[in-house]
Amino acid sequence: MKRVSELFVGKAKSVYSTEDPDKLILEFRNDTSAFDGRKTDSLDRKGLVNNKFNAYIMQKLEAAGIPTHFEHLLSDNESVVKNLDMIPVECVVRNISAGSICRRLGVEEAQDLNPPTFEFFLKNDELHDPMINEYHIRSFGWATDQEIAKMKELTFKVNDVLKQLFLDGGMLLVDYKLEFGRYHGQIILGDEFSPDGCRLWDKDTREKLDKDRFRQGLGGVVEAYEEVARRVGLKF
Ligand code: ADP
Ligand code: UDP
Numbered sequence: 758m759k760r761v762s763e764l765f766v767g768k769a770k771s772v773y774s775t776e777d778p779d780k781l782i783l784e785f786r787n788d789t790s791a792f793d794g795r796k797t798d799s800l801d802r803k804g805l806v807n808n809k810f811n812a813y814i815m816q817k818l819e820a821a822g823i824p825t826h827f828e829h830l831l832s833d834n835e836s837v838v839k840n841l842d843m844i845p846v847e848c849v850v851r852n853i854s855a856g857s858i859c860r861r862l863g864v865e866e867a868q869d870l871n872p873p874t875f876e877f878f879l880k881n882d883e884l885h886d887p888m889i890n891e892y893h894i895r896s897f898g899w900a901t902d903q904e905i906a907k908m909k910e911l912t913f914k915v916n917d918v919l920k921q922l923f924l925d926g927g928m929l930l931v932d933y934k935l936e937f938g939r940y941h942g943q944i945i946l947g948d949e950f951s952p953d954g955c956r957l958w959d960k961d962t963r964e965k966l967d968k969d970r971f972r973q974g975l976g977g978v979v980e981a982y983e984e985v986a987r988r989v990g991l992k993f
Contacts, residue, residue, distance in 0.1 A: 808833065839940050926990075927959060
């Protein structure tokens with residue numbers, strides 16, 4: 758499969774059309790960004806690590822009965838995926854308090870959230886991805902009731918699968934963000950699952966092994982991503 762034309766250049770990935778209207782090529786670049794694009798950098802090997810890691814996780818999710826857009830790896834930095842009509846909302850599940858929920862609600866970091874909490878955000882960089890609720894999604898027609906229910910169901914199902922997978926590797930899945938899209942009438946998991954879009958802490962030391970290393974200038978970003986991959990059984 759070959760790239761036909763560049764459709765979109767995002768902050769970390771580029772999207773290309775192919776000869777098959779149902780398939781896209783996702784290129785995982787080394788670019789990274791935080792704080793709505795105000796902090797950026799290029800990190801050697803990040804594209805390769807996230808491409809391979811995402812493929813591994815998507816296959817685990819698929820095996821657990823979660824429909825995903827992942828088709829196959831195309832190269833070190835590219836994957837072939839299904840061409841989804843993306844729903845412009847981000848689904849976030851939190852098992853432990855961290856990040857924006859602490860700032861918004863004035864709660865302390867590192868509290869176990871039992872049950873885990875769920876939040877929707879509108880995917881809009883200019884507006885800084887504001888938090889929204891199901892009424893907004895319905896009223897503005899971003900998704901139907903049925904689609905909202907499906908996104909929530911699948912996002913929590915991902916939690917069951919990945920919490921355990923990471924725990925087996927000695928890590929806590931603190932929170933994560935998922936994006937979904939429509940494909941021939943079905944709601945499918947799209948975008949990526951990688952340490953760029955989740956928080957993972959070492960179970961014992963609580964060392965951060967995710968994008969917070971970049972956000973907080975801790976260094977060793979890609980090394981931490983590779984460590985996460987190694988701990989869940991992925992070899993490069
Ligand atoms: P951002 O949009 O935050 O800058 P990326 O750099 O990751 O993010 O860009 C990837 C873009 O591709 C995102 O807008 C995402 O919604 C979109 N995307 C991911 N998977 C698919 C898919 N299977 N079909 C269509 N679009 C997708
Ligand atoms: N997240 C993401 N993309 C976004 C916003 C959040 O991947 O545009 C992820 C983030 O990495 C974290 C989770 O979603 O794992 C919750 O993010 P939060 O709301 O705490 O925002 P942050 O403080 O990370 O900006």
